[in-house]
Amino acid sequence: MTVLCEIISPKSDLDDEVLIQNFLFSDNDKVKKNDELLEIETSKTVIVLESPVDGFVEYKFKEGQSIKVGAIVALIHDSPFERKIEINQSKNHSESKVISSAAEVYIKENDIDISHIDKKFITLKDLIKEEPKSVFVNKHDEIKPQLSSLKTISKPIEYAKKAEIRALSSVNAAGLISTFSIYVDAIKIDKEGGLFSNTDNSYLPIIVHETSKLLENFPELNSYYYNENINQYLDINIGVALDIDDGLKVYNIRGCNNLSLSEIKDSISEGVYSYLRKSLTIEDITESTFTVTDLSQYGVSHFVPLVNNMQSAILGVSAIDTVLNRFTISLSIDHRVTEGKVAAKFLSELSERINSNYTI
Amino acid sequence: MKEDTWQTINKIFIEVFQDESLILDRTTSSNDIERWDSLNNMHLVVAIEKHFNLRITLKDIKSWENVGDLCDWISRETEK
Numbered sequence A: 001m002t003v004l005c006e007i008i009s010p011k012s013d014l015d016d017e018v019l020i021q022n023f024l025f026s027d028n029d030k031v032k033k034n035d036e037l038l039e040i041e042t043s044k045t046v047i048v049l050e051s052p053v054d055g056f057v058e059y060k061f062k063e064g065q066s067i068k069v070g071a072i073v074a075l076i077h078d079s080p081f082e083r084k085i086e087i088n089q090s091k092n093h094s095e096s097k098v099i100s101s102a103a104e105v106y107i108k109e110n111d112i113d114i115s116h117i118d119k120k121f122i123t124l125k126d127l128i129k130e131e132p133k134s135v136f137v138n139k140h141d142e143i144k145p146q147l148s149s150l151k152t153i154s155k156p157i158e159y160a161k162k163a164e165i166r167a168l169s170s171v172n173a174a175g176l177i178s179t180f181s182i183y184v185d186a187i188k189i190d191k192e193g194g195l196f197s198n199t200d201n202s203y204l205p206i207i208v209h210e211t212s213k214l215l216e217n218f219p220e221l222n223s224y225y226y227n228e229n230i231n232q233y234l235d236i237n238i239g240v241a242l243d244i245d246d247g248l249k250v251y252n253i254r255g256c257n258n259l260s261l262s263e264i265k266d267s268i269s270e271g272v273y274s275y276l277r278k279s280l281t282i283e284d285i286t287e288s289t290f291t292v293t294d295l296s297q298y299g300v301s302h303f304v305p306l307v308n309n310m311q312s313a314i315l316g317v318s319a320i321d322t323v324l325n326r327f328t329i330s331l332s333i334d335h336r337v338t339e340g341k342v343a344a345k346f347l348s349e350l351s352e353r354i355n356s357n358y359t360i
Numbered sequence B: 001m002k003e004d005t006w007q008t009i010n011k012i013f014i015e016v017f018q019d020e021s022l023i024l025d026r027t028t029s030s031n032d033i034e035r036w037d038s039l040n041n042m043h044l045v046v047a048i049e050k051h052f053n054l055r056i057t058l059k060d061i062k063s064w065e066n067v068g069d070l071c072d073w074i075s076r077e078t079e080k
Helices: A101-110 A124-130 A159-172 A204-215 A261-277 A340-357 B003-017 B038-052 B058-062 B067-079
Strands: A003-008 A017-023 A036-041 A046-050 A055-059 A066-068 A072-077 A097-099 A142-145 A151-154 A177-185 A223-226 A229-232 A238-242 A249-253 A290-294 A313-321 A326-334
Touching (some): A097 A101, A204 A238, A204 A261, A204 A290, A249 A261, B003 B067, B038 B067
Antiparallel strands (some): A017 A066, A036 A046, A142 A151, A177 A326, A238 A249, A313 A326
């Protein structure tokens, strides 16, 4: 039996850990090249890992388990694998059983007696059936007393949200974040015509375009703080926060400062289409160096965006005040990297660029 | 253009815009439907892709002037 290849949890600049959401085969199943093996959930999306070769799959962890990025999550063997192990001799006697890797981990963690399972080959599914009080029990909507004397409904935070909190906390918990805002006069949008012409009314491409150009002069806003160092990105990759009906995801427009307005507009459209098709890839949502979040469609007049992990600034776009014919843009910055004067200058120049390059 | 394509497109528009009274003709465009914003645009395209099992590119989208062009495009693509 030979290991043909290792399936590795993909690296992400947002997460140290990812969650194994679902296995699409069982241990020892025959798989073909490009078969989808398992689903992994990051803080921003679900990624499907495929088999690069034909063979027999062996999962190294279990569903629902958090694992480090870069870990080997599965092996592809050239033939069915067998591994005899002895687990908890006192409970399981000396009888040898063939146990899948995922089942082995589960048995050890939960100290399960498998002696009564009348099967020579034991998989995770056999154990979960045997042990209903497993870690997979759904605790949603459980009512229990909290620190307050009032009763509450406690719902566990989903994995993606936990990862998002960790990522945001790493910068914002330092308590060195400030937000600055400025008004920008509303501008006219040039419409391209065609079937969808009347829907062509978002400022977002213009703001992303002008921001990316301006960041060339404000490298401290395209940087991040780590371990008493300021690390300045050489590329300008603007992440556009999308939150439609499948959770918050930040779509990355790479090399944004080298793109035309039209290319940025198309890139944002492609990002939204991929979001709605649920086909965003790990490349689509990682390695952004600055973020723009647009809540204008929700009518908010002003908000304080939170700086993302491995970044020093984020720009928020609010809705147009139709009476005063202007809208607010807000910049949150990490004071460990830059300072208020820089943020104020950036916003002032951005407002100036928008109002001088487009018709008011 | 097939009659059933036209009827299906009508149904998709009604679902996306949540408006049972919506009546399309070949010249209808986003100028004619109040709720037709950029987000509904995207929902519309993805719903059409899903229903007809097609992949629509930005180039395709930019080539349509009205609903008639969209339906003609679908008919051509589904007959391939």
